[in-house]
Amino acid sequence: MTEQKATNVHWHAGEVTRAERGQLLGQKGATIWFTGLSGSGKSTVAVALEKVLHAQGRLVYRLDGDNVRLGINKNLGFSAEDRTENIRRIGEIAKLFVDAGVIVLSSFVSPYRADRDVVRKLHADGGMDFIEVYVEVPLAEAEKRDPKGLYKKARAGEIKNFTGISDPYEAPEAPELVLHSAEMSLELEVETLLTMLKNRGILPA
């Protein structure tokens, strides 16, 4: 765990509560955490889900490696230590959004089990507002897709520490949901996610 340096601080309970913000929005804040290899389809399903939820009048916000890496985490690289801090910070941001009442869709490779577990523990409510979704795809398929040409570069040694090639991907042991993106249609993936959000009270029934 990250060391707590600041002292003389305490959680400042706001006058407006999380429940009241949720009531205003007609939803319950939650984090849907998509994890999987590069090219597994994490962002594709997150973008599709975002579109459907927004059309239904829900407030949803997508965090992904690209926009976060250019902003809050621009002073982090890709060493194991920096990847851990990257995921920790994203988890803390997601937690703040959840507290604000927002449905967060985060899509990051997030290859290390321990890092994802830190994010899970950050979320309160007995884990009900943290949904780990493993977007599963065989490595060969992800490498065939290679939408950003990153596998090719990794194989050529131009990118070091690349997950699946020169760095491990630790699959979730007990994710809330597994999406086999090579076999499921995008529509079915989104449908499955919507049902799960209703079942958990994140969306009204």
Add this chain to the structure above:
Amino acid sequence: MTEQKATNVHWHAGEVTRAERGQLLGQKGATIWFTGLSGSGKSTVAVALEKVLHAQGRLVYRLDGDNVRLGINKNLGFSAEDRTENIRRIGEIAKLFVDAGVIVLSSFVSPYRADRDVVRKLHADGGMDFIEVYVEVPLAEAEKRDPKGLYKKARAGEIKNFTGISDPYEAPEAPELVLHSAEMSLELEVETLLTMLKNRGILPA
């Protein structure tokens, strides 16, 4: 400026835009950045504004030193370098919330002009969605109030690098608003802020 370490990344334009989220919420995301000495009344006015905005059906979220220091910035201390990184990260988080459509109320001493200017520059839209509010109070008055007993500890040397006592506070040179908290009622402060939010199109007229 913080060094950009990550490469191979680009801003991932979402399918749902900031404007569409704003339309859904009936507001425009913005950051109201309260700055001032400890005990100046930053949090008091932020809490009051939050309450009024929520009652009007607006989605507002408050970031303050206490909840942020226990979360995303718990690995930062109070050295000049850590304070700078503290404010930078908060600015990046505020920017994400603004992009999500939320009205952010941030209350931090944020004593260094350069740090606040970094946050201002992070915000897009020609500064229209960043409102710096200087909550001004004479040091003697803040020290008299001393709501957390911190000035007493700082005078006794128990807290080092305490703003106003052993560390400088650099007042804003061109804030969007100055609130003289020793002379204005809380009601008048909130009223002034609401008018400003309407004038800037953050709230509907």
